[in-house]
């Protein structure tokens with residue numbers, strides 16, 4: 001017998017990802033939109049979520065009451081902001097539902113709070129929910145492991161649209177972590193996130209980050225492994241936000257059958 005459609009709540013429903021999630025839920029078998037949440041006072045409260053997302057009328061009005069929405073739902077898809085996601089994690093844990101978190105720009109303290117919430121909730125969190133980027137992270141780990149750190153410098157370059165508020169991107173950091181894992185080092189102690197002025201020569205073994213912002217770029221990432229006389233570039237270009245939304249929906253369906261815990265997209269995709 002097939003399971004009934006999984007009831008999903010989209011928080012940050014009026015955002016770029018919120019609207020994409022609503023459209024993807026509508027066209028995906030096995031899931032349904034249970035509720036759509038925006039912050040109190042938002043001009044979108046009371047509007048039909050489907051109409052807001054350009055998906056036609058769906059009969060679900062946007063509200064500002066996440067607790068009520070979570071009580072009768074099975075999962076929440078959350079691409080909002082760090083402080084908002086921490087609040088939603090507490091509520092999702094209370095309601096014992098799946099929490100898929102795509103929000104980036106979270107601090108180490110924020111991450112500790114998510115891990116605490118995951119004692120009761122099934123949390124899937126990733127800086128990038130797409131299949132392509134998660135495969136890229138596996139390839140990055142492999143390349144970093146295969147090429148000696150003495151003689152091969154790793155630089156991660158990313159470009160995003162002009163509205164993005166955090167840097168480096170969650171994806172760039174995820175790729176940096178993969179490179180650090182490949183080299184068996186701790187990223188925090190090896191990363192160089194800013195260069196300006198007379199920096200001196202590049203320190204061997206570091207992992208550098210460079211950030212570009214402009215226009216409507218959905219998300220471009222390159223991992224450059226630069227050696228003496230040769231250069232290897234592994235890259236991914238996101239052309240449409242639906243790749244992240246499809247990943248988030250797949251994560252919710254996967255987590256439905258898991259125990260409480262803190263999972264990544266590598267777990268969901270079987271790449272861990």
Ligand SMILES: NC(=O)C1=CN([C@@H]2O[C@H](COP(=O)(O)OP(=O)(O)OC[C@H]3O[C@@H](n4cnc5c(N)ncnc54)[C@H](OP(=O)(O)O)[C@@H]3O)[C@@H](O)[C@H]2O)C=CC1
Pocket residue numbers: 011012013014015016017018037038039040042079080081083084101102103104105126127128129130170244
């Ligand atoms: N992991 C992944 O695969 C991806 C991650 N992201 C990340 O997702 C996040 C959102 O990106 P994007 O959609 O472009 O951003 P937007 O700013 O377009 O959307 C965020 C939405 O969340 C809403 N929001 C913020 N706080 C609350 C709250 N407390 N309660 C309810 N709603 C809230 C915002 O409302 P308001 O405007 O009123 O603040 C806004 O509508 C970013 O961190 C981004 O980096 C994006 C794409 C893919």
Ligand SMILES: O=C(O)C1=N[C@H](C(=O)O)C[C@H](O)C1
Pocket residue numbers: 104127128160164168169170171172218219220238
């Ligand atoms: O803010 C965005 O748009 C994106 N954010 C994620 C990130 O920080 O890496 C994922 C994607 O690149 C789009």
